[in-house]
Amino acid sequence: MATRALSISRLYGHERDRLRAIARRILGDPVTAEDLVQQAFVNLLGRSSHAEPPPVSQAYITAAVRNLTLNHLRNAKRHGEVALDDAAMAAIPAPVASPEDTVIHRAELRRLLKAIEALPRRRRQVFVLSRLAGLSYAQIAGRMGISRNTVISQIASAMADLDRALG
Numbered sequence: 001m002a003t004r005a006l007s008i009s010r011l012y013g014h015e016r017d018r019l020r021a022i023a024r025r026i027l028g029d030p031v032t033a034e035d036l037v038q039q040a041f042v043n044l045l046g047r048s049s050h051a052e053p054p055p056v057s058q059a060y061i062t063a064a065v066r067n068l069t070l071n072h073l074r075n076a077k078r079h080g081e082v083a084l085d086d087a088a089m090a091a092i093p094a095p096v097a098s099p100e101d102t103v104i105h106r107a108e109l110r111r112l113l114k115a116i117e118a119l120p121r122r123r124r125q126v127f128v129l130s131r132l133a134g135l136s137y138a139q140i141a142g143r144m145g146i147s148r149n150t151v152i153s154q155i156a157s158a159m160a161d162l163d164r165a166l167g
Contacts, residue, residue, distance in 0.1 A: 005045065007056045012041050015061060022062070023069045036072060040064040115165035119158055126151055127158040 016037060023033035040061060084092075097105065116124060125144065129135045130151070137155075141148045 008041060008044055011056055011058070011061060015058060019062065019065045023065055026066070026069045027073065032072065033069070036068045037065055040068055043068075111166060112162070115162050118165065119161055122146075123154045123158045123161070126154040130155055 019037045019040070020030070020033050023036050024030050027033055027036075043064065044056070044061065116127065119127060122144075126140055129140045129143065130137070135143070137148050137151045140146075140151045144151075
């Protein structure tokens with residue numbers, strides 16, 4: 001096994017640039033080409049433990065990289081993937097809310113905060129610790145000195161109260 005891994009490592013060192021060039025010619029994307037070459041070698045290493053592992057040869061790994069590259073193209077077409085370079089990504093404007101959307105969202109947030117404020121004290125504490133502070137039910141129970149089931153019950157009641165308040 002160690003000898004086989006060493007052979008695969010040597011093959012990677014000798015063939016990596018040539019295989020990247022093949023994948024890059026097919027894809028036109030050097031980053032994805034590098035990823036696919038690495039994936040081919042990872043696959044080869046993973047198959048080393050099989051009863052009959054594939055050969056560690058230039059021909060085998062070339063075919064593997066070519067197949068992975070073609071599969072990637074096929075999947076990209078099926079899923080409508082679009083590759084953008086760094087310049088194209090930089091040209092995409094960041095989504096900015098319109099002034100109207102900002103006013104609407106702020107009003108909704110004020111309504112939500114008022115509804116949370118109106119919850120009974122313990123229910124509000126449990127809700128805030130869970131939903132805003134991100135604590136687990138067990139952490140809340142330990143911090144507040146109540147059972148986990150009480151935490152669950154308080155959160156369910158808080159959600160129902162907020163649903164009614166925000167209608």
